[in-house]
Amino acid sequence: MSNHFSADNLGFPGDDRRLELTDLYVFASMEDPDRTVLIMDANPTVAPPPVPPASTGPEFCPGAVFRINIDTDGDAHADIAFTFTFSEYDNGGQTGTAWYATGADARQPEPAGQVLAESFPVSFDGTVQPVLIDEPAPIRLFAGLRSDPFFADVEGALHGMKWTGHDDFAGNNVDSIALDVPSDLLGGPTIGVWASISRRNDGVLEQMDRGGNPTINPFINPDGEKNRYNSRQPADDVANYLGPWSQLLEKGGYSPEEAKKTAMQCLPDILRYDRSKPASYPNGRALVDDVFSYRFGWLTNGKIPPTGLQPHDDMLARFPYLGPPVPRS
Numbered sequence: 001m002s003n004h005f006s007a008d009n010l011g012f013p014g015d016d017r018r019l020e021l022t023d024l025y026v027f028a029s030m031e032d033p034d035r036t037v038l039i040m041d042a043n044p045t046v047a048p049p050p051v052p053p054a055s056t057g058p059e060f061c062p063g064a065v066f067r068i069n070i071d072t073d074g075d076a077h078a079d080i081a082f083t084f085t086f087s088e089y090d091n092g093g094q095t096g097t098a099w100y101a102t103g104a105d106a107r108q109p110e111p112a113g114q115v116l117a118e119s120f121p122v123s124f125d126g127t128v129q130p131v132l133i134d135e136p137a138p139i140r141l142f143a144g145l146r147s148d149p150f151f152a153d154v155e156g157a158l159h160g161m162k163w164t165g166h167d168d169f170a171g172n173n174v175d176s177i178a179l180d181v182p183s184d185l186l187g188g189p190t191i192g193v194w195a196s197i198s199r200r201n202d203g204v205l206e207q208m209d210r211g212g213n214p215t216i217n218p219f220i221n222p223d224g225e226k227n228r229y230n231s232r233q234p235a236d237d238v239a240n241y242l243g244p245w246s247q248l249l250e251k252g253g254y255s256p257e258e259a260k261k262t263a264m265q266c267l268p269d270i271l272r273y274d275r276s277k278p279a280s281y282p283n284g285r286a287l288v289d290d291v292f293s294y295r296f297g298w299l300t301n302g303k304i305p306p307t308g309l310q311p312h313d314d315m316l317a318r319f320p321y322l323g324p325p326v327p328r329s
Helices: 103-107 226-231 234-251 256-263 291-299
Strands: 021-028 035-042 065-071 080-086 095-102 114-121 131-133 139-147 173-182 190-201 204-211 271-274
Touching: 021 190, 021 204, 021 271, 035 065, 035 190, 065 173, 080 103, 095 103, 114 131, 114 139, 204 226, 234 256
Parallel strands: none
Antiparallel strands: 021 035, 035 173, 065 080, 065 190, 080 095, 095 114, 131 139, 139 173, 190 204, 190 271
16 A cells, blocks of 8 residues: 555545545656646545445545645745645536645645636546646646556565565556646755645544655554544654654664664655656655555565566556546446
């Protein structure tokens, strides 16, 4: 799993599959190297073993707040935020609204800042008609059902890291939000990115899931801590997790000093991206990166070999890059 099934006991946050943030990607546009692509995926169709998926549809969770946060100065607080909300799913359709915020507005839990697009259509049939935005800069936006690019041998992981060669995520879909923006809009050249999903409970907005680095919460935090992790903010991660994560890494074969240094590669849990270098995890994340193998090697000081799986072959060379949704029976 990347960030799939990030709640306790291989569950979904709030027992709602639509609140599950599965993956975050940050890489240079394949069409223009001076632009950056930001993608957050949610609502996986794959079911966690042995629990069946929640009975929800293909839609973005109505009323939830989906956010891509960008730290431009290294303090683990958002300086820029792209925020999205979605309407009720009605007669096979749904619309969304997008905001762009900077400064203090980017750190507000509620949508704030400039409205980029209102009532834009969500694609469920595989068509790609990006929303074109002129201000504050030329931006392309897409939201819709796409093929899940994540690949992993879950069965092998559950049985002593004896890799089976089977990709448990092939043929599954996710709800994807994709942005193609001028890199200069994001500051940098080095930025930190994380995504979050929140929903209201008795009128109060609660953060249900979050993540920057792939394969962190489901892999590292024990049951009883995963939900708490999802509710917290990256700025507190070093204080909260350097100790327990270092201890975990020591058990994986690191010396105490090495364990702390290795833990800090993912603390705070923000995906770092230096656009002066090629995007390949841990510098950003490309759709083809084998982060499942990477994390097991990271946890065991290189003792566990890669799974041997290959990236999915349905991805596109153009925006929004994720392949069309796989038909469901």
